[in-house]
Amino acid sequence: MRIQNLIIPVAVSAAGLALSGNAMAETWKMALGDAAGGTQYELGSTFADLVEEKTDGEVTVELFPNGQLGSEQDTVNSASMGLLDLSVLAINNITPFSPTVGVMTLPYVIQGPEDARTLTQGAIGEELTENTIRDAGVRILGWAYSGCRRLTNSARPVAEPADLDGLNIRVPKNEIMISSYQAWGVNPSPLAWSETFTALQQGVVDGQDNPYITIDAMKFYEVQDHVTDSCYVFSMEPLIISEGKFQSLSPEMQELVLEAGQEATSHSYDYLLATESDIKRRLVEEHGMEITQPANNEQEWIDKATSIWPDFYDSIGGKEKLDADLAALGRDPA
Numbered sequence: 001m002r003i004q005n006l007i008i009p010v011a012v013s014a015a016g017l018a019l020s021g022n023a024m025a026e027t028w029k030m031a032l033g034d035a036a037g038g039t040q041y042e043l044g045s046t047f048a049d050l051v052e053e054k055t056d057g058e059v060t061v062e063l064f065p066n067g068q069l070g071s072e073q074d075t076v077n078s079a080s081m082g083l084l085d086l087s088v089l090a091i092n093n094i095t096p097f098s099p100t101v102g103v104m105t106l107p108y109v110i111q112g113p114e115d116a117r118t119l120t121q122g123a124i125g126e127e128l129t130e131n132t133i134r135d136a137g138v139r140i141l142g143w144a145y146s147g148c149r150r151l152t153n154s155a156r157p158v159a160e161p162a163d164l165d166g167l168n169i170r171v172p173k174n175e176i177m178i179s180s181y182q183a184w185g186v187n188p189s190p191l192a193w194s195e196t197f198t199a200l201q202q203g204v205v206d207g208q209d210n211p212y213i214t215i216d217a218m219k220f221y222e223v224q225d226h227v228t229d230s231c232y233v234f235s236m237e238p239l240i241i242s243e244g245k246f247q248s249l250s251p252e253m254q255e256l257v258l259e260a261g262q263e264a265t266s267h268s269y270d271y272l273l274a275t276e277s278d279i280k281r282r283l284v285e286e287h288g289m290e291i292t293q294p295a296n297n298e299q300e301w302i303d304k305a306t307s308i309w310p311d312f313y314d315s316i317g318g319k320e321k322l323d324a325d326l327a328a329l330g331r332d333p334a
């Protein structure tokens with residue numbers, strides 16, 4: 001596995017001969033939206049090492065962190081067109097291409113790592129993969145589990161939705177997340193992930209939300225002082241492969257790549273459980289961030305945000321789809 005830190009134009013996939021049976025070594029390019037060091041990197045580098053090992057070095061995977069190959073949403077287009085082999089990106093940035101994935105970003109559906117695992121594995125996970133192949137031309141090989149998205153800002157402690165008044169909050173270009181903030185009474189600013197750090201640094205926006213691990217990997221503590229310990233969306237980062245690329249592989253190689261994705265996913269789950277609380281502690285003790293608990297066990301946040309669910313029933317595949325996922329999580333229908 002190699003890490004590429006130079007800024008280069010969108011990469012073109014290496015000629016895919018070796019994996020169709022010819023013994024020619026090749027390098028696959030993997031985009032990462034986040035900096036090296038977070039859950040995307042952990043998933044991507046584990047997958048890269050496994051593929052290299054399983055192919056006896058016939059395939060090397062080169063990682064391009066920090067959005068070097070384009071915004072996360074751009075990388076879906078590139079992979080879909082066969083211009084990029086692999087990408088790890090946040091789930092919210094694939095939803096615009098494959099709307100049924102939106103059920104995973106409906107506020108307060110997924111409440112922790114176990115829920116996330118339930119909705120990404122087995123039959124439910126397979127259906128998601130089929131949908132992204134159909135809608136977006138990319139196949140999900142694995143998942144990084146990154147933790148709850150926490151609201152950060154540079155202005156003041158935020159405990160209840162009214163505290164957001166007057167703050168300009170960056171959100172991903174994702175209709176469900178935009179609507180969640182609107183339900184809390186503010187008009188957020190949709191902005192690509194690759195532009196977020198600079199926008200925070202320059203005060204173009206006052207805040208954003210992402211998991212503790214991502215706040216740390218992206219060094220947001222340099223430009224944000226306050227964190228609200230809320231959990232409206234649980235962030236997951238699919239590892240996707242261009243479906244054209246996948247179909248060009250021999251059946252043995254496809255099997256091997258799927259296996260590497262599964263193994264890297266298990267590693268990612270363990271990594272989250274092993275690191276998140278220590279990272280949270282370091283954000284406070286070493287980087288001076290102040291954590292605020294949401295008022296009244298987050299109830300007002302929950303009530304307002306979940307009121308938007310019906311607006312998205314059609315795009316996620318119907319209320320039945322949400323109810324089936326809630327049932328899988330052992331919860332009541334919507």
Ligand code: MLT
Binds near residue numbers: 092172
């Ligand atoms: C976003 O906020 O756009 C993403 O969640 C960022 C990420 O990929 O970590």
